[in-house]
Amino acid sequence: MARAEVAVAQAGKGAPGGNGPRARKVVASPAAWLVWGAVTIFFIGLAGVVGSVVVNSFGTRWFDTWLPQGWTNDWYGQAWDEFTLLPVLGVTLTVCLLVTAVSVLVGVPASYVLARRSFPGRRAVYLMFLLPILMPPITYGIPLATVLYKYGLAGHLSGVVLANLVPSIPFVILTMTPFIEQIDPAVERAARMCGARTAQIFLRILAPLLIPGILAASILVVVRTVGMFELTFLTAGPDSQTLVVALFYSMSASGIRAQQSVDAMAVIYTLMMLILLVVALRFVNPTQLVARVKEDVE
Amino acid sequence: MTVVPARVALRHRLADRGVDMQLLLLVPATLFIAALFIYPFCYGLGLSLQPAQGTVFSAYQQFFTDAYQRDTILTTLRIALPAALLNVVASVPIAYRMRGRFRGKRLLTTILVVPITLGTVLTAEGLLGFLGPTGWLNRTLIDARLIDQPLTLTHNYWGVFLSLVITGFPFAFLLVLSYLSGIDPSLERAAATLGAGWAPRFFRITLPLLAPGLATTFCLTFVLAFSVFPSAILVGDPSGSTRVISIAAYEAAYVRYDYAGASAAALIMGAVELVVIAVVLGLRSLLYTGTTSGGKG
DSSP states (O other), rough: HHHHHHHHHHIIOOOOTTOOOSSHHHHHHHHHHHHHHHHHHHHHHHHHHHHHHHHHHHHHHHSSSOOOSOOHHHHHHHHHHHTTTTHHHHHHHHHHHHHHHHHHHHHHHHHHHHOOOOOOTTTHHHHHHHHHHHSOOHHHHHHHHHHHHTTTTTTTTHHHHHHHHHHHHHHHOOOOOHHHHHHHHHHHHHHTTOOHHHHHIIIIIIHHHHHHHHHHHHHHHHHHHHOOOOOHHHHHOOOOOOOHHHHHHHHSOOOOOOOHHHHHHHHHEEEEHHHHHHHHHHHHOOOGGOOOOOOOOH | OHHHHHHHHHHHHHTTOOOSGGGGGGGGHHHHHHIIIIHHHHHHHHHHOOOOOOOOTTTHHHHHOOOHHHHHHHHHHHHHHHHHHHHHHHHHHEEEEEEEETTTTTHHHHHHHHGGGGGHHHHHHHHHHHHHHSSHHHHHHHTTTSSSSSOOHHHHHHHHHHHHHHHHHHHHHHHHHHHHHTSOOHHHHHHHTTTTTTTIIIIIIIIIHHHHHHHHHHHHHHHHHOOHHHHHHHOOOOTTTTTTTTHHHHHHHTTOHHHHHHHHHHHHHHHHHHHHHHHHHHHHSSSSSSSSSSSOO
C-alpha cells in the first residue's frame, strides 16, 4: 500500500518545489502535469458529450439556455414505442447469439491448430484470417452484400448473421490463440497415451481448460457485434435491423423524430453496451489482450 | 499388398511435415472465410471489371477521372491519418504514466474504456449538442470572453475528427498500455543505475522496444479511422469536406445502383488502406522485433 501511494505521488503530484530525494521527480513533473492535463481535458470533453445527450434525453425544450426549460422522462417511453424497440432488441440479441455460437464453434478448433501446429501454408492461412480484421468493413461489406443479395440471403436475419461472421471468426481465432498457448501440451500427450481420441481430448481436457478464454472471446464478439454498424447496415432488411442500424436511420432521417427521443434511444444503447463491457471486463483484463504479462510490473 | 505400404508411407511423410488429420479442424473456419470473404472479394473484382458500358477498366477509369470521386481518397486520408497518429502519439505518455500499480488505476482504465460503449450515434448527438453554436463549450468560451463568435466545430472536418478521437483513443490507449506493460521495467532500472535520466531512458530504451507495438496499434487504429462512415454522415459534411471514400462506394451501390462502380470504389478503398498498412509494417520490420521481457542476464 505504501508503495502504491509513492507511485501516485510520483505520477500525479510532482510539485516542482517538492524536495524529492531523486532528481527524477523534479525533471518529470512538468511532463506529468502536461499528461494529466491532457487526460483531464479529454475527460471534460467526454463528460460534455455524454452529458449533453443525457440531459437532452430528459429535457423538454432546450434552445438557447444552459439547461432545458423543464424535465421529463416521457422521451424514453416514446422511444420505446416509436422505434418498436422490443423487436429491435430481439433481433440484436438473436444476431449476437447466433454469431457468437457459430464463430466460437468454428474458430476455437482452427485457433487450436494454428497455435499448436506448424504445417506448410500455415502463414498463408494465418494471413487469410488476419485480412478481414485489417480491412475496413465497408470494403468487403459491399461485395459481400451484393453476393448475399444474389442468393437471396440479404435483407433477412441469415444475411446479417453471415455478414457479421466475417470479422468474428478471425477475431475468435486471434483472441483464443494466447489462451491455447498457455496450456501445456504435455497434458494432451498424457491423455493420448492413456488412449483418448482427439474428440475426447477436445471435450474432456481442452474445453474445460479453455472455458475462461471462450467466455472472454464470446463476450468480446457480442460487444463487437452489437456495435458493428457497417455490415449490418449493408445487409439488413426492415425487419432484421439491429439497434445500431435502427439508431442510425432514426438520426439520419432527422426532422421525422424528435431529437430527444433519438437521444433517449442512444442512452439505452449505451447502457446496454456498458453492461456488456462491465461483464466482459470481469473476464478479460483489457491491458493483457495483446501481451499476456504479469500484472505486478513495478 | 503393394498399395497399402505406399499409402502408409505417404501418410508418414506428410505427418513428418506436419500434415495430418488434425488439420481438418481448420476446414470449417477456412470454408466460412473463403465463402464469405474471399469469394465476395473475387466476385466484386469481377463485377468491377464488367461495367454497364465501356471497356474492362472503365469503372476504375471513371473513378479516377471524376474529381468528385477521386478526391474522396485524399479526404479519407486527411481525416484518418492525423486521427490515428494523434491517438497513438497521445496514448504513449499517458500509458507511460499508468504503468505499474497505483490506487485508482482500474477505475481510470475503466473510464478510458467507456467511450468504446458510446456508439457512433451517441457520440454524434453529443458532439452536435456539446460543440454546437449554443452548446456548452461555445457558451463557456463566450462567457469567459475568449471568443466573440461561436466556433464552428460540427458539420465539418473537426466534428468527424473529434468523433474519431473519442472512439479511437481508448482503443489505442489499451493496446499501447498492453504493449508497454510487456516491457520489463528492470531494463530501465538498469539504465537508471548507469546514470541515465528519464529522457535517455525513454528515448533509447523504452521507445525502441515499444516501436513495433506502436506500429501495430497505428495500423489497427487507422483501420478504424479509415472506415469512418456513420460519423462522416452524422457529424460531418457528407457532400463536401468529409465526403469519404466509403460514402462514395455506398452511394454508387445503393443510390445509383452502379454495382461495378461500387465494387471498384470498395476495392480502391481496400487497396489504399492496405498500402498504408504495408508501409507502416514495412517500416516496422526495420525495427527490433525480439523479446521485450529482458533476459536472465
